[in-house]
Amino acid sequence: MHTSDLRRRVLLLRRWSRLAAQLRGWVRGSEVAVVVLAVLVGGTVGLLAWGMGALAHGLQRLLYDLEPHLRLSAATRLPAWQLLLIPALGGLALAMLNRAIARWRPKAPIDPIEANAMHGGRLSLTDGVVVGAQTVLSNGVGASVGLEAGYTQVGGGIASRLGQAFSLRRGDLRILVGAGTAAAIGAAFDAPLTGAFYAFELVIGTYSIAALFPVVAAAVTAVLVARSLQAGTYIVESAAPSVVDLGTYPLALLIGALCGLAGIAMMRGVGLTEALLVRSIPSATLRLMLGGLAVGGLALISPVALSAGHGALHLAFMTEAPAWPVLALLLVKAASSILSLGSGFRGGLFFASLLIGALGGKLFAGVLALWLPPGPDPLLMAIIGMSAFGTAVIGAPLAMTFLALETTGSLAVAGPVLAAVAVSGLIVRRLFGYSFATWRFHLRGETIRSAHDIGWINDLTVGSVMRREVPTAAATLDLAAFRQRFPLGAATRVVLLDEAGRYAGLVSVPEAHAAPLEGGSLSGLMHLDDRVLLPSMNARVAMAAFEAAEAEAMAVVDGPGRKPIGLVTEAHLLRRYGEEMEKRRREESGIASA
Incomplete structure (x- = not known):
């Protein structure tokens, strides 16, 4: 290669590097640019939602020999051998897939809620591929799980990857991840408002004007793309009365x-x-196979046990049935969902909760009809039950309200639905404290209760705020020598060390100078000999330690060796905590990106 060609290529690379840096700077500093990214995410997620839904339904058609427009949960004439064998073999296939994934990527995938709560929106796109494949296979073989978990994982992963490529700020990246999940739910249910408020309530953790535009843009774009492809993944269609009695x-x-x-x-x-x-x-493979066999056994009672339940929900809205058959269907679906998830199949409980809630609403109407005929409108009770039970499990009351509104197109329904979801959400919050997603985190040992950004608290550690240059002295030093070595004004506090160089306590220099010389020992002036901080402690834990010790300053040691490595004052810790809180508040309100 000639020198002139090499120089030309170097100049071209530098020019492209400058352009890329300018583009990243514009994206980081422009609210409009984040909306543009959200539109790109929405279009991509809408396309992938269509593809994943088509792949899962195609797998069901292939395995169960379904007609093109027949849903698995509404297929009433399937042979018993198919119902028993396919879910069990599907469990075996999923176990083999899990083993292959574990060799390639042993780390457990991070959920979008967890990513926004703990990692500032940083989410791996590879995790989306993993969860998407597991979810499509689980749903395709008939396990009672929904595809929405795969949709949101892929949507959040795409958004996070794109946001990290443009070096978005922490707050903007969290919003973009929320926009990706809004696009996923919007495309899945053909319901942009449902998707947007799912993101606000579950993935972003709060509503703000700064988040409104990218989230809505992504949800609407995804719905338009899904409609143009005639995806119809989880579309819920229902009629409702235009007037509701008080x-x-x-x-x-x-x-x-x-x-x-x-x-x-x-x-x-x-x-x-x-x-x-x-x-x-103990064997994960055997658990999955037996779980699939149990779901197949329940499907012998009713096909409502299979897959997410789209076809069964449509029938629940369109047909009338006595109370006892509805109760049987409800129990079958609940048991199949519990067994599917408990045995290890991958997927969501979103759509299953809608079906169970709708059946519960119809059961409620049927029982009242037996007691006080003719009873309330079963369809209206089914819509209210669908939204209320979805709120209890998913934890998004406004999203469920908008789902009922977008499903029925009736404003009259919104009032009683809103009342029901408020009561349902309040009871779960007070008596349980978790949604299904955060309950799964709790079972894994995490402390996440919502998507509120608490990752910055873990990043704000004692080690990051401590003062490292701390005066030290031997604990055996007499008082006179101590005063001579540390005159007033030279230091405020001194860390005392024992013979082995380990932490022995803290001494206040002004207090040492005010003490009488008769005793001549520092032992009576030592404080907090049994109270220390560790560098890995986050700000919240450290503040609790200050409160428990009733101290203004505490030493930081390196661990079991108790070698002092720094000092933290409560005032400095509170100031840094307040600064970070203000920074997060500004990001949520959009001030930081203005």
């Missing part, structure tokens, strides 16, 4: 309370089932 509101409140309690029972049931199966069946 007597419906007390019934809605009662349904909300019952759904809240039932949602808690179901979430605990998943955790207990998983723990029981892990203890009794």
